[in-house]
Amino acid sequence: MTVLEVIHRSTEFLTAKGVRSPRLQIELLLAHVLEVPRLKLYLDFDRVLKERELETLRELVRRRGAREPLQRIVGSTSFCGLEFTLDREVLIPRPESELLAERAWTLLEALGEASPCVLDFGTGSGCLGVTVAAHCPRARVYALDVSAAALAVARENAGRHGVLNQLEFWQGDGFGAVPAGMRFDVVLSNPPYIPTAEIATLEPEVRDHDPHLALDGGPDGLTVIRRLAAEAPPFLRPQGRLLLEFGDGQATAVQSHFEGVGWRIESIECDYHAKPRILVACRLG
Ligand SMILES: C[S@@+](CC[C@H](N)C(=O)[O-])C[C@H]1O[C@@H](n2cnc3c(N)ncnc32)[C@H](O)[C@@H]1O
Structure with a gap:
């Protein structure tokens, strides 16, 4: 043939x-x-x-x-021009998250810190943290995930792209895994934000092949996002920013929640389809 x-x-x-x-x-x-x-x-x-x-x-x-996704079959995908190894334990990085990574390294350049500190909360394959480290060699990146298996993939990707010396890996549930006294210039996160009941309605490629730990945002999709709003403040430096990806249709709820618990919204930014998907916020005062 x-x-x-x-x-x-x-x-x-x-x-x-x-x-x-x-x-x-x-x-x-x-x-x-x-x-x-x-x-x-x-x-x-x-x-x-x-x-x-x-x-x-x-x-x-x-x-x-x-309906197994192509990226899982070939075992890798491209993110911000870098190739990332994947396995069944990590979410396949999505193109819209490239905007979050780009926003983070642009912000770090503007901050002008000698050695800026970044927390990649829910690192998965490491796509965000590794890309930011590659673009900002002065940065120290702390990659956090509740899944030990995901962290192994993130570590492999950091090695693959020569930034292992800039990264540290922490396993645990949210900020409980961050050592007390740590302060970040940027907390970066693409957390799970799909409402639990919606997962069953997704395309088989996502529903049956992405880890549910990476998708499931609780009853209204905002459980982990609310935890970030509540738990991140003591870990941010005074000029620090939180950069957060959220789901299509969640902008109003996310914005009003953050404003209600003492954050100033710097911007809400759109994805390639002109849908609001990224929050940039800092603490009031
Ligand atoms: C949507 S995936 C994002 C993965 C990767 N950052 C990306 O953008 O492709 C969310 C990640 O958060 C992790 N996660 C979920 N709940 C968590 C928690 N409570 N603490 C730390 N990590 C968590 C999941 O294991 C998953 O790797």
Whole structure:
């Protein structure tokens, strides 16, 4: 079977399974199996696949058809131009979170601190903390997660991108795991914020493959966000900022909660779809 025939057949199969962008998905899987850039396939449409290549591909297409996300099948994803290793213990980093990372390193540059301190609360794969460390070599980043398995992935990613010496890893439940007396210039978090009952309604790629610990924000989605609002203040330096990602439709509730418990909202920022998704806040006074 040729490259083009495989693309056509598998696109039909993935379409029938309800997979979005089926042609792109098969092209990415095929490029992964053949170890070539995706666009190279277009120059090789007539290439006949070896039986071994077809066998490997069949299994990957079967998994994608069963709605396992592409990033989990290939074991990595790109975030802010860096490749992050993934396993089933960590959330697949989302493109909108790149804006949060970029906001954080821009803020750190503007602060001009000699050695700014950042807390990446709920680090998961480490995508936020590692990217910030890579962009701001003066920064010390403390990566916190309740999941020891996630921290192992974050550590691997820090090593992969040469920033292990800038990071420290803390395991525990929220600020209880932060040593007393620590003060941060930036607390950065993409916490779990999906309302518990909504998880069952999500696409199978998310519902069945992202860890629920990374998704579940409690009955109204705001349980961890409220904890951040309540528990972060003693850990912020006077000019410190909290940078928080929240869900689509949560902006009003998040903003009024933070204002109600003594925060000043500096900005609410939008994602690539012009939806408000990031809060930048500091303490009043
Ligand atoms: C939405 S994921 C974000 C992962 C990563 N920062 C990203 O942006 O892709 C939330 C992370 O918070 C962690 N988490 C959930 N509850 C926590 C808690 N109480 N204390 C610390 N980490 C927590 C989860 O294990 C998960 O890794």
